[in-house]
Amino acid sequence: MKKLLGLLLIVILxxxxxxxxxxxxxxxxxxxxxxxxxxxxxxxxxxxxxxFQVKAPDAQKVQLQMGKVFDMVKGENxxxxxxxxxxxxxxxxxxxxxxxVTVSDPASESFFGWGKxxxxxxxxESGVSYYSLKNVPHGDVRQKxxxxxxxxxxxxxxxYCPPDYNNNLNKKYPVLYLQHGSGEDERGWSVQGKADIIMxxxxxxxxxxxxxxxxDQGYAIKHGAPAPVPGQQPAGPSAFEExxxxxxxxxxxSNFRTLSDRDHRAMAGLSMGGMQTIQITMSNLDxxxxxxxxSGAGRFSGAGLDVNKxxxxxxxxxxxxxxxxxxxxxxxxxxxPQNMYKAVNGFxxxxxxxxxxxxxxxxxxxDHEWLTWRRSLNEFAPLLFR
Amino acid sequence: MKKLLGLLLIVILxxxxxxxxxxxxxxxxxxxxxxxxxxxxxxxxxxxxxxFQVKAPDAQKVQLQMGKVFDMVKGENxxxxxxxxxxxxxxxxxxxxxxxVTVSDPASESFFGWGKxxxxxxxxESGVSYYSLKNVPHGDVRQKxxxxxxxxxxxxxxxYCPPDYNNNLNKKYPVLYLQHGSGEDERGWSVQGKADIIMxxxxxxxxxxxxxxxxDQGYAIKHGAPAPVPGQQPAGPSAFEExxxxxxxxxxxSNFRTLSDRDHRAMAGLSMGGMQTIQITMSNLDxxxxxxxxSGAGRFSGAGLDVNKxxxxxxxxxxxxxxxxxxxxxxxxxxxPQNMYKAVNGFxxxxxxxxxxxxxxxxxxxDHEWLTWRRSLNEFAPLLFR
Numbered sequence: 001m002k003k004l005l006g007l008l009l010i011v012i013l014x015x016x017x018x019x020x021x022x023x024x025x026x027x028x029x030x031x032x033x034x035x036x037x038x039x040x041x042x043x044x045x046x047x048x049x050x051x052f053q054v055k056a057p058d059a060q061k062v063q064l065q066m067g068k069v070f071d072m073v074k075g076e077n078x079x080x081x082x083x084x085x086x087x088x089x090x091x092x093x094x095x096x097x098x099x100x101v102t103v104s105d106p107a108s109e110s111f112f113g114w115g116k117x118x119x120x121x122x123x124x125e126s127g128v129s130y131y132s133l134k135n136v137p138h139g140d141v142r143q144k145x146x147x148x149x150x151x152x153x154x155x156x157x158x159x160y161c162p163p164d165y166n167n168n169l170n171k172k173y174p175v176l177y178l179q180h181g182s183g184e185d186e187r188g189w190s191v192q193g194k195a196d197i198i199m200x201x202x203x204x205x206x207x208x209x210x211x212x213x214x215x216d217q218g219y220a221i222k223h224g225a226p227a228p229v230p231g232q233q234p235a236g237p238s239a240f241e242e243x244x245x246x247x248x249x250x251x252x253x254s255n256f257r258t259l260s261d262r263d264h265r266a267m268a269g270l271s272m273g274g275m276q277t278i279q280i281t282m283s284n285l286d287x288x289x290x291x292x293x294x295s296g297a298g299r300f301s302g303a304g305l306d307v308n309k310x311x312x313x314x315x316x317x318x319x320x321x322x323x324x325x326x327x328x329x330x331x332x333x334x335x336x337p338q339n340m341y342k343a344v345n346g347f348x349x350x351x352x353x354x355x356x357x358x359x360x361x362x363x364x365x366x367d368h369e370w371l372t373w374r375r376s377l378n379e380f381a382p383l384l385f386r
Numbered sequence: 387m388k389k390l391l392g393l394l395l396i397v398i399l400x401x402x403x404x405x406x407x408x409x410x411x412x413x414x415x416x417x418x419x420x421x422x423x424x425x426x427x428x429x430x431x432x433x434x435x436x437x438f439q440v441k442a443p444d445a446q447k448v449q450l451q452m453g454k455v456f457d458m459v460k461g462e463n464x465x466x467x468x469x470x471x472x473x474x475x476x477x478x479x480x481x482x483x484x485x486x487v488t489v490s491d492p493a494s495e496s497f498f499g500w501g502k503x504x505x506x507x508x509x510x511e512s513g514v515s516y517y518s519l520k521n522v523p524h525g526d527v528r529q530k531x532x533x534x535x536x537x538x539x540x541x542x543x544x545x546y547c548p549p550d551y552n553n554n555l556n557k558k559y560p561v562l563y564l565q566h567g568s569g570e571d572e573r574g575w576s577v578q579g580k581a582d583i584i585m586x587x588x589x590x591x592x593x594x595x596x597x598x599x600x601x602d603q604g605y606a607i608k609h610g611a612p613a614p615v616p617g618q619q620p621a622g623p624s625a626f627e628e629x630x631x632x633x634x635x636x637x638x639x640s641n642f643r644t645l646s647d648r649d650h651r652a653m654a655g656l657s658m659g660g661m662q663t664i665q666i667t668m669s670n671l672d673x674x675x676x677x678x679x680x681s682g683a684g685r686f687s688g689a690g691l692d693v694n695k696x697x698x699x700x701x702x703x704x705x706x707x708x709x710x711x712x713x714x715x716x717x718x719x720x721x722x723p724q725n726m727y728k729a730v731n732g733f734x735x736x737x738x739x740x741x742x743x744x745x746x747x748x749x750x751x752x753d754h755e756w757l758t759w760r761r762s763l764n765e766f767a768p769l770l771f772r
Contacts, residue, residue, distance in 0.1 A: 143576070
């Protein structure tokens with residue numbers, strides 16, 4: 001009977017190995033790390049081209065959407081293929097388009113981005129290991145449910161606890177509230193961003209202070225507010241700021257061993273999350289001392305910063321602001337769309353003109369994508385709570 | 387500038403609301419709870435039919451795969467629709483087939499099942515709340531990385547810690563190792579299974595002892611063993627048993643406050659995970675005292691159980707076995723495929739004939755699906771560690 005069981009297990013285990021065909025794979029290439037277990041495609045070549053493959057004998061047109069849309073080419077056995085130009089390392093969202101229908105690739109892990117479960121491809125970065133799993137003490141990422149007084153609904157957050165959190169039971173920790181971008185959610189920073197791995201590595205090297213990181217969802221509709229009409233813009237402003245102040249911070253401070261004064265509380269975010277961060281922290285400087293905007297500080301409108309009026313004038317007295325805010329950190333990728341680059345760089349220039357102390361970082365060669373934000377976290381976190 | 391920021395946020399927030407069209411939704415229906423944020427389809431009617439919708443003006447054929455394959459019907463504006471018969475409540479995997487290509491639905495959350503990121507639909511169960519979020523103390527689910535000595539690779543597990551784990555810092559807890567089924571992974575029990583919510587509710591009602599639950603991945607290839615050839619069966623047996631004994635249990639016992647004797651260690655699993663559980667626990671009765679097989683105890687081969695030979699004869703002396711094993715629990719859904727039902731029910735009958743004490747449970751009207759396993763956990767967990 002053991003044999004029967006063994007055979008059956010082998011058959012069942014086979015499910016995970018049935019992607020693609022038993023043809024020869026292109027030499028000098030390997031499956032992307034972001035593939036599901038056992039999937040041979042997409043593959044990455046040694047010069048960082050990605051090869052995509054879809055079996056679709058009956059489809060009229062199969063396309064790859066990754067930034068732009070590329071037509072895949074139909075070959076033998078109805079297998080469509082596309083090989084990209086060499087890619088920038090890091091994480092890129094992508095979709096397949098099957099006869100005009102945009103879908104995610106069953107061979108890829110799914111990542112919540114663009115408001116839906118997207119495919120993603122991880123392109124390896126040679127000589128860089130700050131976001132690689134290493135033999136160092138590891139913290140954990142905890143899924144927590146809490147009831148929001150503002151939305152009158154259950155919400156979920158993920159909380160990174162540093163490696164020594166479970167050993168130093170009398171120690172209290174500073175907290176970074178870290179927000180995702182538009183169309184993403186509370187999973188973004190730990191899944192696409194590898195925030196836990198980045199922090200484990202920084203802490204192991206003594207480069208960052210052990211801290212708690214709270215990753216929540218930047219969307220919230222106040223209870224009683226009109227529900228958004230599908231296909232239309234939401235009727236009212238997001239209630240996220242209220243959720244942060246009234247729900248999330250009190251929940252975290254009462255459920256984790258936090259240092260709960262403003263000196264030990266930071267907020268940062270990427271893109272939309274960066275804009276939310278600036279908005280929320282500037283309105284609540286009694287609660288936050290360290291502030292980070294990754295590809296989304298200020299706004300993308302291009303209008304100038306008026307330090308006397310904007311953010312209720314909290315920057316009007318630069319000396320007072322500089323004393324109060326321990327860290328204001330602004331970052332942008334040099335390959336981001338020009339309007340975004342100009343907005344963030346312009347914010348940096350305006351802050352400089354106004355005498356507002358801040359750190360400005362440019363991520364070389366990266367777009368409005370997760371590698372910019374992994375780098376941003378890796379640069380930002382070491383400066384916190386010093 | 388605040389206005390500009392507000393407007394921009396509204397535009398960005400709009401991404402999550404752009405699914406579907408501004409047409410009238412069918413009355414007496416609501417979006418499935420398993421949809422991504424803001425998606426109007428699939429919808430569930432009050433008599434539990436599911437309505438699927440895909441915009442695909444250029445596709446020749448659009449189908450729904452949910453158990454069987456159903457042809458969707460093309461209507462105005464290239465929108466394809468399909469309304470099911472009333473569905474059994476619980477969680478059902480499904481896929482869309484666009485001109486012959488099986489893909490997941492961008493409007494649904496993704497769930498790792500069938501060896502890929504699948505779509506899933508949650509059909510509400512009237513009058514039942516044991517897997518609903520309630521206002522009770524909540525534990526958490528922790529993502530942990532560990533390095534396996536057996537596979538020589540990093541592995542990930544999820545660990546449920548009960549609500550009082552962070553308050554009773556001197557308390558130690560019993561541990562249940564809980565496995566997913568074939569084609570699934572370590573995410574299955576907390577995402578599809580809602581194991582954390584079930585446990586929070588059971589513990590709040592005093593029906594289950596607070597316990598730690600470890601959810602790991604039931605696939606493992608021993609370091610140095612030939613890598614599986616894609617499209618073929620793996621060359622050797624799974625090394626999962628070795629990983630459980632040599633890696634997972636020692637990791638959990640040294641990183642969590644566990645009661646580490648056999649009396650306080652249980653293992654259970656569903657389908658393939660149930661078969662693995664029986665195999666592993668019977669070979670390691672010095673380590674496990676409580677055993678559960680959900681839709682997968684014994685094997686699906688139909689061959690009779692020989693208590694004198696099977697499992698190295700551990701059941702040959704029924705009295706000794708009954709004294710040693712504190713709980714042997716077997717469950718199956720009455721609507722599961724006949725071969726599965728017969729195998730598990732046959733195992734139950736054979737155990738009865740052999741005088742082996744066990745609990746046998748049938749989930750009324752449910753198939754080889756997650757509702758059977760949510761119910762199984764809800765029945766099984768209260769019997770543990772008493």
